[in-house]
Amino acid sequence: MPNPDVPVKPIESLLPAEALRNAPPELPEVSEVDVVRHFTRLSSLNYHPDRAMYPLGSCTMKHNPRLNEDVAALPGFARVHPLQPDSTCQGAIRLLYELSAYLAEIAGMDAVTLQPAAGAHGELTGLMMMRAYHERQGRPRRKVIIPDSAHGTNPASVTLVGYEAVQIQTNERGLVDTKRLAAVMDDEVAAFMLTNPNTLGLFESDIREIARIVHDAGALLYMDGANFNAILGITRPGDMGFDVVHFNLHKTFSTPHGGGGPGAGPVGVRGALVDFLPIPVACKDGDRYAFDYDRPHSIGRVRSFYCSFGMMVRAYAYIRTHGPDGLRQVSENAILNANYLLRRLEHHYPRTLTVHDVQSGHPREVPLPAEIPCQHEFVASGTRFKDNGVRTLDIAKRLLDFGFYAPTIYFPLIVPEAIMIEPTETESKESLDSFIDAMLTIAREIETEPEKVKDAPHTTPVSRLDETTAARNPDVRYRKAF
Numbered sequence: 001m002p003n004p005d006v007p008v009k010p011i012e013s014l015l016p017a018e019a020l021r022n023a024p025p026e027l028p029e030v031s032e033v034d035v036v037r038h039f040t041r042l043s044s045l046n047y048h049p050d051r052a053m054y055p056l057g058s059c060t061m062k063h064n065p066r067l068n069e070d071v072a073a074l075p076g077f078a079r080v081h082p083l084q085p086d087s088t089c090q091g092a093i094r095l096l097y098e099l100s101a102y103l104a105e106i107a108g109m110d111a112v113t114l115q116p117a118a119g120a121h122g123e124l125t126g127l128m129m130m131r132a133y134h135e136r137q138g139r140p141r142r143k144v145i146i147p148d149s150a151h152g153t154n155p156a157s158v159t160l161v162g163y164e165a166v167q168i169q170t171n172e173r174g175l176v177d178t179k180r181l182a183a184v185m186d187d188e189v190a191a192f193m194l195t196n197p198n199t200l201g202l203f204e205s206d207i208r209e210i211a212r213i214v215h216d217a218g219a220l221l222y223m224d225g226a227n228f229n230a231i232l233g234i235t236r237p238g239d240m241g242f243d244v245v246h247f248n249l250h251k252t253f254s255t256p257h258g259g260g261g262p263g264a265g266p267v268g269v270r271g272a273l274v275d276f277l278p279i280p281v282a283c284k285d286g287d288r289y290a291f292d293y294d295r296p297h298s299i300g301r302v303r304s305f306y307c308s309f310g311m312m313v314r315a316y317a318y319i320r321t322h323g324p325d326g327l328r329q330v331s332e333n334a335i336l337n338a339n340y341l342l343r344r345l346e347h348h349y350p351r352t353l354t355v356h357d358v359q360s361g362h363p364r365e366v367p368l369p370a371e372i373p374c375q376h377e378f379v380a381s382g383t384r385f386k387d388n389g390v391r392t393l394d395i396a397k398r399l400l401d402f403g404f405y406a407p408t409i410y411f412p413l414i415v416p417e418a419i420m421i422e423p424t425e426t427e428s429k430e431s432l433d434s435f436i437d438a439m440l441t442i443a444r445e446i447e448t449e450p451e452k453v454k455d456a457p458h459t460t461p462v463s464r465l466d467e468t469t470a471a472r473n474p475d476v477r478y479r480k481a482f
């Protein structure tokens with residue numbers, strides 16, 4: 001409240017003259033109802049999983065149960081303050097302590113930090129712990145091996161931490177080539193970073209052998225856990241031989257995803273790596289819960305305070321409401337849905353990838369063996385439409401006309417004209433079927449009237465943009481509604 005005894009100077013008198021306007025700004029004159037309608041109309045143009053299927057591969061855009069939002073909004077959770085004394089927020093610390101334990105159990109790890117603010121931040125945190133481990137062993141190392149199918153954040157995190165990223169090629173079955181891996185392993189390698197299932201949506205079935213090769217060289221095995229939606233309750237990174245894994249709570253564990261909102265990338269570790277966890281760690285002492293700062297080998301803090309607490313509440317509620325069997329069913333249904341789409345679409349959208357000849361280094365596009373099932377997602381290729389002058393980008397744009405969000409395109413980089421489709425477990429058979437219908441209709445249109453696909457979208461408020469101009473010279477002025 002302003003003090004009524006202190007005269008308030010007009011704001012103009014506090015600003016330098018050249019900072020003042022000569023004329024009122026040209027703002028639209030609108031009534032409250034017009035403002036409300038404007039933003040309501042805009043919000044209805046927004047696309048999200050509450051509107052229709054969002055088959056964005058790699059990112060797991062799935063339905064998040066409303067119950068978890070209600071739980072996160074309970075005043076005791078929503079109003080807790082990070083500077084509150086521990087004695088006044090025992091329930092909140094208990095939730096963090098128990099969530100760490102659940103995630104550790106789900107991943108087969110010994111301990112979990114909830115601090116990292118995104119998957120990429122989890123990668124950085126995991127790499128820092130692995131570096132601290134090698135340094136404490138008295139054998140600092142220099143390189144981290146990454147498959148050529150990796151998500152871009154993997155090499156970025158490796159570089160940020162001061163290691164050199166060394167790429168190895170994927171084999172014709174879309175998996176890690178264990179011979180190539182063995183050939184690059186030496187005592188300079190700190191770790192091998194792998195996503196499992198990998199970004200082609202394939203399970204790395206040689207994972208035990210991979211772990212052996214990596215550990216025999218004294219290196220560590222890191223799992224990018226972005227694809228956890230395929231393995232919940234079925235298998236665990238720890239059982240596969242991984243030493244470190246990050247989770248993306250905003251993919252697998254019920255935190256709304258996107259819009260630049262907060263993410264959460266907890267990291268689980270095993271064995272000797274536990275000593276290096278960031279401080280503080282939520283702990284239990286008798287029947288009291290507290291934050292432990294007394295960890296001499298910790299890599300320190302990786303963020304202010306402890307975590308994005310609301311997400312931890314959502315993840316906790318998600319895990320508790322599903323239980324072990326329910327979590328397993330999440331992944332089983334995600335895999336079932338993806339394989340249904342794969343089998344219905346593969347004749348028109350085949351799975352292929354680019355491999356390089358060992359001797360000559362020449363790239364070749366090869367089909368993925370049809371008998372290999374996918375996990376929770378699959379990557380098709382649009383190269384067969386090249387003769388019709390249609391690219392994957394056009395197919396993605398045309399899907400918008402059918403009311404679907406576009407899948408991930410042009411990732412992973414080893415699939416030419418990639419279309420990466422992840423339906424998630426929460427889609428009904430009806431919605432999968434209508435997505436299939438749309439994809440099959442587009443395949444037919446490409447044969448008969450390719451212009452329709454190349455000029456798409458036709459029914460959205462904004463038609464095809466010149467993407468370079470849109471990025472370089474965005475038009476952000478107010479205009480009357482579309």
Ligand SMILES: *Cc1c(COP(=O)(O)O)cnc(C)c1O
Binds near residue numbers: 059153195199224263
């Ligand atoms: C999403 C994703 C990441 C990065 O996670 P963010 O939370 O977006 O930082 C890393 N790897 C893979 C395979 C991903 O899909």
